[in-house]
Amino acid sequence: MAQLSDQTCKIIDAWRAKFPKDQSRSAVLMALRTVQDELGHLSDESLHAVADYLDMPVAQVSEVVSFYSMYRRTPQGKHTLAICNSLSCHLCQAQSLLDHLKTRLGIEPGQTTADGQFTLKVTECLAACAGAPALLLDDQHYHESMTIESLDALIDTLSSSQGADND
Amino acid sequence: MIEHLNTVCYRFKSVENSWTLPVYLEHGGYAVWKEIVKTAPDPKDLIEVIKRSGLRGRGGAGFPTGLKWSFMDRNAPGPKYLICNSDEGEPGTFKDRQILTTNPHQLIEGMLIASYVMGLDVGYNFLRGEFALPFQRCESALAEARAAGLVGASILGSKLNIEIHNILGAGSYIVGEETAMIEALEGKRAYPRYKPPFPAVHGLYGQPTTVNNTETLASVPMILAQGADWFSGLGTEKSGGTKMFSVSGHVNNPGVFEIPLGTSFESLLALAGGLQEGRSCLVVIPGGTSMRVVPGAEMLTSEMSYEGMEAVGSAIGSGGLIVMDDRTDIAQALAVMMEFYQHESCGQCTPCREGSGWVSALTARLAQGLGKPGDIDRLYAIAKQIEGRTICAFGEAISWPVTSFIQHFRPQLEVGIASNESSENCT
Ligand SMILES: Cc1cc2nc3c(=O)[nH]c(=O)nc-3n(C[C@H](O)[C@H](O)[C@H](O)COP(=O)(O)O)c2cc1C
Numbered sequence: 184m185a186q187l188s189d190q191t192c193k194i195i196d197a198w199r200a201k202f203p204k205d206q207s208r209s210a211v212l213m214a215l216r217t218v219q220d221e222l223g224h225l226s227d228e229s230l231h232a233v234a235d236y237l238d239m240p241v242a243q244v245s246e247v248v249s250f251y252s253m254y255r256r257t258p259q260g261k262h263t264l265a266i267c268n269s270l271s272c273h274l275c276q277a278q279s280l281l282d283h284l285k286t287r288l289g290i291e292p293g294q295t296t297a298d299g300q301f302t303l304k305v306t307e308c309l310a311a312c313a314g315a316p317a318l319l320l321d322d323q324h325y326h327e328s329m330t331i332e333s334l335d336a337l338i339d340t341l342s343s344s345q346g347a348d349n350d
Numbered sequence: 351m352i353e354h355l356n357t358v359c360y361r362f363k364s365v366e367n368s369w370t371l372p373v374y375l376e377h378g379g380y381a382v383w384k385e386i387v388k389t390a391p392d393p394k395d396l397i398e399v400i401k402r403s404g405l406r407g408r409g410g411a412g413f414p415t416g417l418k419w420s421f422m423d424r425n426a427p428g429p430k431y432l433i434c435n436s437d438e439g440e441p442g443t444f445k446d447r448q449i450l451t452t453n454p455h456q457l458i459e460g461m462l463i464a465s466y467v468m469g470l471d472v473g474y475n476f477l478r479g480e481f482a483l484p485f486q487r488c489e490s491a492l493a494e495a496r497a498a499g500l501v502g503a504s505i506l507g508s509k510l511n512i513e514i515h516n517i518l519g520a521g522s523y524i525v526g527e528e529t530a531m532i533e534a535l536e537g538k539r540a541y542p543r544y545k546p547p548f549p550a551v552h553g554l555y556g557q558p559t560t561v562n563n564t565e566t567l568a569s570v571p572m573i574l575a576q577g578a579d580w581f582s583g584l585g586t587e588k589s590g591g592t593k594m595f596s597v598s599g600h601v602n603n604p605g606v607f608e609i610p611l612g613t614s615f616e617s618l619l620a621l622a623g624g625l626q627e628g629r630s631c632l633v634v635i636p637g638g639t640s641m642r643v644v645p646g647a648e649m650l651t652s653e654m655s656y657e658g659m660e661a662v663g664s665a666i667g668s669g670g671l672i673v674m675d676d677r678t679d680i681a682q683a684l685a686v687m688m689e690f691y692q693h694e695s696c697g698q699c700t701p702c703r704e705g706s707g708w709v710s711a712l713t714a715r716l717a718q719g720l721g722k723p724g725d726i727d728r729l730y731a732i733a734k735q736i737e738g739r740t741i742c743a744f745g746e747a748i749s750w751p752v753t754s755f756i757q758h759f760r761p762q763l764e765v766g767i768a769s770n771e772s773s774e775n776c777t
Pocket of ligand 1: 406407409410411412413418436437438439440524525526527528529561562563564566567637649742743744747765
């Protein structure tokens with residue numbers, strides 16, 4: 184049975200402390216995210232470990248994982264590029280960005296490049312419509328008012344920091 | 351020039367480090383809260399002020415805030431909860447992100463005041479999972495406020511205990527529906543609950559709970575500081591105060607503009623830099639993509655108020671205003687919107703789960719020019735069958751854009767019916 188790391192347990196405990204004592208289940212969303220942040224994705228073992236730690240049936244944990252879109256059940260690229268294609272970004276040519284990425288990376292949305300560097304995604308509205316078209320990097324960094332040029336520059340930077348980054 | 355631009359929630363738009371406690375204090379922050387802690391006013395009087403101010407829920411439904419607060423039973427046994435809805439997932443809406451990033455202390459102060467008024471013990475500020483920077487700002491603001499004794503146990507040495515926590519979601523549009531958010535906070539799939547019972551009676555952990563939008567709560571300190579008359583006087587008779595509009599789409603200067611309700615659409619469009627040279631306004635979504643669309647010409651003679659938008663058959667909603675100029679491919683725009691709803695339907699209610707798929711498939715084929723004769727009537731009928739038949743208002747959110755687009759732009763949608771099909775079968 185997989186164990187959660189001490190660091191992960193500490194973070195989960197901090198989340199758990201925000202909820203009433205008898206409601207550890209409330210911490211499951213953030214517990215899963217914490218484990219995913221550490222390990223890159225959520226394996227079956229991780230689901231069991233989280234269930235164990237929060238003392239809830241694993242079925243309840245997996246119900247949560249399959250509902251929310253930020254959880255990943257399989258390993259992904261080192262970086263995730265998510266292009267927003269909701270209406271405002273669509274009106275501002277998000278599709279051409281997506282097409283460019285597909286060509287440059289040689290993959291379709293949902294896929295990862297062979298070298299494991301990039302996963303491409305299409306996402307729903309990011310609440311960044313003033314900066315349409317918008318891109319979300321690694322689930323949390325907003326890049327707004329993207330052009331083909333700024334997109335290329337971003338990919339160049341991310342690629343060149345390959346192996347050498349300890350940020 | 352619009353008077354009173356960015357005066358309530360967005361007043362720190364260009365103030366440096368506005369998210370820190372020293373700057374907020376410098377601008378009179380927490381003065382209302384300190385006064386309340388010191389003088390312990392009758393909560394009923396504060397509810398009266400909020401009622402008179404005309405403040406209505408800014409999350410989309412526009413429910414009068416003072417009235418909502420009056421539904422809470424202060425004396426109900428056990429803990430009572432406040433939830434601040436910072437999920438901001440409605441396409442075209444990006445104003446709460448600005449509040450969370452530039453003005454987190456005003457939100458915290460609003461949450462504290464709301465908790466005092468309704469006798470609540472714990473407040474959860476629920477941010478969407480992608481909001482990393484806003485979350486950071488809210489966390490550091492909360493830590494500052496706690497260290498200053500403004501939040502937590504025996505606030506400023508009084509007997510008041512109010513705890514506040516920032517919580518992150520995990521990617522889901524439906525979690526923005528208030529009872530779905532309660533389920534998420536309980537660690538479950540975000541399935542909206544049947545109402546009644548309403549959250550005021552049976553909310554988080556079965557306890558009385560009030561859910562308010564970020565902008566609603568962040569407006570409260572300014573209303574109490576400046577008075578109900580000041581706030582209501584900024585707007586119209588039926589729409590008190592100001593409202594943040596997120597303007598995007600085919601405009602030159604997209605952004606968030608906090609304007610007095612009753613401002614003309616034309617002035618708002620001008621603030622957003624107007625349309626590109628030589629373009630005309632074809633259609634506008636005034637309040638997020640879940641609201642009915644309005645032809646540009648009608649918008650240009652309308653004012654941005656609850657009654658003004660009602661008069662053109664739509665609503666203020668979340669204030670997510672999307673402008674589309676005459677280049678817009680209507681069928682494609684509708685298809686993009688419907689792909690969203692299909693993806694985000696939680697699947698709990700059959701009409702929405704199945705209907706969203708049908709609607710998305712039909713609009714996609716119209717957008718590709720592969721529509722079949724009768725598709726538009728079919729689309730209309732399916733949309734109508736979803737409306738009013740689901741647990742939450744997501745059903746309406748699918749139906750309204752579809753039926754209103756058909757109502758106003760049927761000829762443009764008919765272009766999507768494959769020509770060979772229509773000539774063969776339309777006899
Ligand atoms: C599908 C759906 C999504 C919603 N998303 C949000 C949201 O992202 N933010 C929000 O404040 N309200 C959202 N709402 C409205 C909430 O259910 C609720 O009415 C609101 O948070 C109440 O706060 P208010 O009275 O201050 O507006 C949504 C409603 C529905 C039906």
